Every structure is written in structure tokens, then in C-alpha cells.
Amino acid sequence: MSMKIIVGAQWGDEGKGKIVDLLSEDVDIVARYQGGANxxxxxxxxxxxxxxxxxxxxxxxxxxxxxxxxxxxLDPQAFIDELSLLESHGIDVRGRIFISHNAHLIxxxxxxxDSLNEQGTSKIGTTGRGIGPAYIDKFARVGxKIVDLLxxxLLVKKIKSNIEDKNLLLSRIYNSSMIDVDEIVxxxxxxxxxxxxxxxxxxxxxNQALKAGKAILAxxxxxxxxxxxxGTYPFVTSSNPTxxxxxxxxxxxxxxxxxxxxxxxxxxxxxxxxPFPTELKDSLGETLRxxxxxxxxxxxxxxxCGWLDLFSLRYSAMVNGIQEIALTKLDVLDDFDAIKVCVGxxxxxxxxxxxxxxxxxxxxxxxxxxxLPGWKENIAGARNYSSLPGKCRSYIEFIEKxxxxxxxxxxxxxxxxxxxxx
Ligand code: GDP
Ligand code: IMO
Ligand code: MG
Numbered sequence: 001m002s003m004k005i006i007v008g009a010q011w012g013d014e015g016k017g018k019i020v021d022l023l024s025e026d027v028d029i030v031a032r033y034q035g036g037a038n039x040x041x042x043x044x045x046x047x048x049x050x051x052x053x054x055x056x057x058x059x060x061x062x063x064x065x066x067x068x069x070x071x072x073x074l075d076p077q078a079f080i081d082e083l084s085l086l087e088s089h090g091i092d093v094r095g096r097i098f099i100s101h102n103a104h105l106i107x108x109x110x111x112x113x114d115s116l117n118e119q120g121t122s123k124i125g126t127t128g129r130g131i132g133p134a135y136i137d138k139f140a141r142v143g144x145k146i147v148d149l150l151x152x153x154l155l156v157k158k159i160k161s162n163i164e165d166k167n168l169l170l171s172r173i174y175n176s177s178m179i180d181v182d183e184i185v186x187x188x189x190x191x192x193x194x195x196x197x198x199x200x201x202x203x204x205x206x207n208q209a210l211k212a213g214k215a216i217l218a219x220x221x222x223x224x225x226x227x228x229x230x231g232t233y234p235f236v237t238s239s240n241p242t243x244x245x246x247x248x249x250x251x252x253x254x255x256x257x258x259x260x261x262x263x264x265x266x267x268x269x270x271x272x273x274x275p276f277p278t279e280l281k282d283s284l285g286e287t288l289r290x291x292x293x294x295x296x297x298x299x300x301x302x303x304x305c306g307w308l309d310l311f312s313l314r315y316s317a318m319v320n321g322i323q324e325i326a327l328t329k330l331d332v333l334d335d336f337d338a339i340k341v342c343v344g345x346x347x348x349x350x351x352x353x354x355x356x357x358x359x360x361x362x363x364x365x366x367x368x369x370x371x372l373p374g375w376k377e378n379i380a381g382a383r384n385y386s387s388l389p390g391k392c393r394s395y396i397e398f399i400e401k402x403x404x405x406x407x408x409x410x411x412x413x414x415x416x417x418x419x420x421x422x
Pocket of ligand 3 (some may be wrong): 039
């Protein structure tokens with residue numbers, strides 16, 4: 001059996017949580033491959049809304065096993081809190097959620113440094129969850145892994161050595177107060193007891209599952225345009241949300257990938273700073289925010305809203321190898337007389353042939369729009385493609401034609417029921 005990858009095709013918050021939950025019906029395992037508690041994946045089931053930050057969105061299906069892969073940076077407290085929240089809703093999670101022994105830990109100093117960095121002049125607008133500093137330590141080869149929790153003496157040694165370094169940085173560069181070693185050591189030794197039952201060699205587990213014919217869904221967080229290599233750098237997150245990240249973030253080979261599904265909103269949003277060519281800074285943007293409920297699931301920040309950017313989406317489809325699109329939040333466009341889509345970028349009055357990767361260019365481009373007629377009808381009740389208004393189908397088909405990728409799932413509301421599978 002092969003693995004399906006679900007990627008965010010834009011700047012995050014495309015509705016990955018809903019789509020992963022939906023597709024989890026037919027899989028055995030859902031595995032998160034990157035990011036950390038910066039993600040906020042919303043799943044609405046039986047009138048209850050769950051916002052998942054670390055635990056994969058398949059957890060609401062009792063038969064699904066969930067994996068937090070080695071590519072994730074794990075905040076133990078955030079994991080424990082999420083576990084308790086799910087259990088308080090009567091969801092039995094024990095024995096069906098595993099964390100890679102190879103995943104790196106988010107430490108209190110990562111969150112502190114993240115927030116101090118954001119007080120400077122070049123703000124990224126991060127979620128403040130310590131993501132960037134944790135990945136810095138991973139790649140600087142000084143990070144602390146989940147597996148280190150199993151070896152008490154080594155853990156204490158690693159924490160102490162890290163804190164010595166961080167304290168130098170905090171006092172000399174950030175002019176901030178220092179961190180207490182003993183308190184952190186005590187807290188993390190406690191986490192060891194709480195996390196022990198969840199720790200596994202998840203790469204081995206996933207490869208054995210693939211061999212045994214199990215169906216696996218790899219769940220990405222964030223989105224391609226926030227990818228550290230392919231996104232609007234430096235206004236990105238510090239991992240690879242693009243589909244390639246699934247292999248390195250889970251320890252499965254490229255030959256086990258069966259397909260890639262891109263989740264895209266019928267318009268575009270972005271949280272935090274950075275270029276956003278189709279952003280609507282006027283009342284139209286506010287209308288989209290209001291109808292779409294566009295407030296961050298993790299930080300509650302208002303999301304920036306704009307028209308669908310097909311030019312960046314085509315680039316995202318290429319980089320991810322997207323074979324089908326799940327188009328979400330189409331219902332949010334119900335009331336618009338005309339709906340614009342960006343079909344190209346102009347720079348110095350010339351149409352660009354490919355997506356620009358240097359910030360100077362992308363900040364200076366002029367989006368080229370096509371205007372499509374709105375359908376002016378409530379589509380939330382539609383359950384099959386043919387019952388959608390003609391103009392709505394034309395909108396979807398315009399997207400498919402431009403991207404040369406079929407739209408296989410259309411989402412017209414937040415619940416599982418609000419879905420059309422073609
Ligand atoms: P994720 O991070 O990609 O999982 O997306 P978020 O959960 O951060 O944001 C998506 C928001 O849109 C959530 O509040 C979802 O409940 C909601 N949502 C998802 N699909 C639809 C849809 O088709 N229509 C509407 N109106 N809301 C949706
Ligand atoms: P989901 O999985 C939208 C954005 C932040 C900031 C940048 C870097 O719910 O789609 P970070 O804390 O990762 O260092 O912040 O990335 N960002 C997201 N935007 N959805 C997310 O996750 C995001 N996770 C991070 O706003 O601009
Ligand atoms: Mg989100």
C-alpha cells in the first residue's frame with residue numbers, strides 16, 4: 001500500500017484539518033510530518049469543534065492510529081494539554097498515538113527566544129511557539145530529542161549545556177534575564193514519565209505498516225508558501241510543509257508515496273507578515289474575513305484575506321506534485337457579485353513566466369486578475385457536483401483548467417457533511 005500526502009497549497013489554514021478528518025475514514029494511520037504547535041487544524045464533528053495543534057486530525061476516528069513524526073518539533077506541555085482535552089471529550093487516545101523517538105523537543109528557551117526575536121525590527125509575525133529556535137538547534141546539532149528523555153543523565157547534561165549557551169545569548173545579545181537550569185531539568189524529567197508510553201520508532205512502524213498493506217495519510221501543517229525553501233522567505237516557517245518534507249519528516253521513502261492532495265481555499269489568506277500579492281486591504285477583505293471567520297486557530301490573530309492567487313497556486317502545485325485539489329470554503333464566496341482570480345504577476349510591466357522567489361520582486365509585482373461572475377446563491381446544502389449553481393461550477397472548472405489539476409473534493413462548510421466528492 002502507498003501513502004497519500006495532504007499538503008496546504010497556500011499560506012496555511014486552507015482547511016487541512018477538515019480534509020484530513022474526512023479522508024481518515026478510509027485509512028489506518030495518519031502521520032504529521034513537520035511543524036509543531038504553531039499549527040491549528042480545525043475539525044468539526046457532531047456539533048463539537050476541535051482545534052488540533054500537534055495531534056493529527058485523524059484522531060477523531062477511533063480506528064485510526066496517529067503518528068507524530070521525527071520532522072515535528074514537539075512541545076511536551078502542548079501535547080499533554082491536547083491529550084487531556086481530547087480525553088475530556090471522551091475520546092480514547094491511549095494506545096493509538098505515537099511520537100517518534102527522533103523528534104526534537106521544544107524547550108522553554110526556544111519560546112523565549114522566539115518572542116524576543118519578534119520584539120526586534122524585522123518581525124516575521126511568528127506564532128511564538130518556539131518553532132524557529134527549535135529547528136535552529138536541530139540543525140546546529142545541539143537539539144534535544146524525545147529519545148533523550150529516556151536517558152536521564154544524558155538529558156541533564158544536554159539541557160545544562162544548552163542553557164549555558166542560551167544564557168550567554170540572552171544576557172549578552174538580548175539583554176534578557178537568564179534561565180534557571182534546575183527548574184527546566186525537573187520539568188523535563190517529569191515529562192519523561194508522562195510521554196514514555198507514546199514514544200516509538202515511528203519510521204520503523206510506518207514502514208512495517210506499508211509492507212502490511214495499511215493505508216497511511218501524511219498530514220502537513222502550514223502550507224507550501226510558508227515552506228522554508230519554496231515559500232516567501234524569510235516570511236516563512238522553519239520547516240518543509242511541501243510534500244517532500246513527508247519523506248524526511250516520517251522516515252519513509254519517496255517510492256512509498258502514492259499521491260499528493262493539495263488543500264486550497266477558494267480565496268487566499270495569510271497570517272503574520274510577508275508578501276501577499278492578492279491581499280484586499282479594503283472592505284472586501286474585511287467581508288471575506290467576516291464571512292469566512294478568518295481568525296487564527298492558534299493565535300486568534302485576524303487573517304489577511306484576498307482573492308484566489310492561481311499564479312502562486314500553480315507554482316505550489318508544481319513544487320508539491322499536487323495531483324488533486326480539495327477546494328475549501330467555496331461557500332464563503334456565495335454573496336459576491338464578481339469574484340476575481342489572479343492569473344499572472346506583472347513586474348516592470350512585463351508578465352512573469354514563473355513565480356518570483358526574491359522578496360524584492362514579489363513585493364513589487366502587480367497581480368493580473370480575471371473577473372468571474374458570482375453565483376449569488378447559498379451552496380452550503382449542495383451534496384453533489386451537479387447541484388452546484390452553473391457559475392459556481394464554472395469557477396471550479398476555471399481553477400482546474402488553469403492549474404491542470406482536477407478539483408476532486410469541494411468543501412461548502414466546516415463539517416464532514418458539507419462536502420462534495422467528485
Ligand atoms: P487548517 O490549519 O488548514 O487545518 O485550517 P484552519 O482550521 O486553521 O482554518 C480553516 C477554518 O475554516 C476552520 O475554522 C474550519 O472549521 C473552516 N472550514 C473548513 N472548511 C470549510 C468550508 O468549506 N467552509 C467554511 N465556511 N468553513 C470551513
Ligand atoms: P496551519 O497548520 C497559518 C505562520 C506565522 C508566521 C510564520 C512563521 O494551521 O495551517 P512560526 O511560528 O511557524 O515560526 O511562524 O508562519 N504560520 C502559520 N500560518 N497557518 C499555520 O499553520 C501557521 N503556522 C505558522 O503566522 O507568519
Ligand atoms: Mg490552521
